[in-house]
Amino acid sequence: MSTMQTLRTFLFYLLLSVSACVWCILSVFVAPFLPFRARYRFVNQTWCRCAVWLAKVLLGIRYEVKGLENIPQRPCVILAKHQSTWETFFLSALFEPLSQVLKRELLYVPFFGWAMAMLKPIAIDRSNPKAALKQLAKQGHERLEQGAWVLIFPEGTRIATGQIGKFSRGGAALAVNAKLPVLPIAHNAGEFWPKQGWGKTPGTVQVVIGPAMQAEGTGPRAIAELNDRAFAWISQAQRDIGALAAEDAVCDVHESV
Template identity: 35%
Template sequence: MTALRSLLFTILFYGGTVVYVLLSFPIALFGQRPLRRHVGNWARFHRRCAAWILGIRSRTEGDPPTGAVVVAAKHQSMFETLEIVLLLDEPAIVMKRQLADIPLFGWVTLRYGCIPVDRSGGGAALRRMMRAAGDAIAQGRPIVIFPEGTRVRPGERPPLQPGFAGLYRALKLPVVPLALDSGRLWPRGFAKRPGIVTMRFGETVPPGLPRGEAESAVHRAINALDPAA
């Protein structure tokens, strides 16, 4: 049954996603607001497919932040990348620069207001990232970053990437950690298991702390639901 559910989800969700992506190009021509509503609809489509087909739902612990803050999230599966869009108010998501370079798709992500980061781009890349982040802050949008830098399996707790410290120091915004345990149900590979994903917003880390103190607080909080914690 698990394999059948996973196959049905793959067919319906990714088939529907092709339609959403194709529609995003003309919608993006009308501005950011219509595009962000469209992305929200795609995220709701994902939520319904995950719940009705896979039997995967989420519960939220703590209060989702509002306004211009940095949300530092654990990353264990694709599930949270779309669920976060629904938990927050039109978040600006920090993503790899390579995704922004994909023809058409990259233009749409930038139009939405994602923030590309090039880890090897030096000062010019940092300035581009800061301009994009400044636009999001001016609009009162939360900024989402996956500070460990990549998707990890349950039990893995890699150190935070240096980019987090640079963003924290430069933006001077409070950071709200987000712990989650989606990897239990949505592991790498094809099969996905039914259950409840917990999304836990932790205590706010204020701006201006020493780097080590801020990184330690965020790392500890985003791994609060990890089996190794």
């Protein structure tokens, strides 16, 4: 990484951290008085748009989106590839209101966690997979009924570009039980915002939104089939944009939800 890019990356993190602190503190005092949709826009969507904009201006990380016409009018379950932090910012800005699965410990972080708690996240205990799946099923269904999108990274953790992790069935199960489709999303953000390290590379993130997929039937078999179909679509889309090395590049590391 060049000296100039190093300086730009340092400035990016500095401005991102300062803006997060200011925005979270402000949100703690303002957001409780706003209805949920307006609260989401104030607390999360505006700041995430700022983060994506800073990445574009300072780091040279731009993006192109294909498939916006595939987004259904009614909120459903989003199953997205997970490679970096960039897609968390981007998807949180694109879909609103959005509830996402996150580690329960994040809610204990002063101001940041308090602000996040007001956005109705599904905060799970990853050390207890069975309880986490039950919580996802219950709270995810509630969020969908309340008109919120539910974002799930079915790999459970960030997987380096060129690989894809096995998909947990939690997201597919949630969609089947709620009688709603899943919306698959592929991207190559990890090429420019790597999983590890703080270095960033200029480039254009390709985001591909697939067609909404409805389960064929109900029960465990329908859940497994829908999950496999979403996995197959995202895998092929990753190959099409050059973000998956080969058909057998499947990583065994994944978490429960």
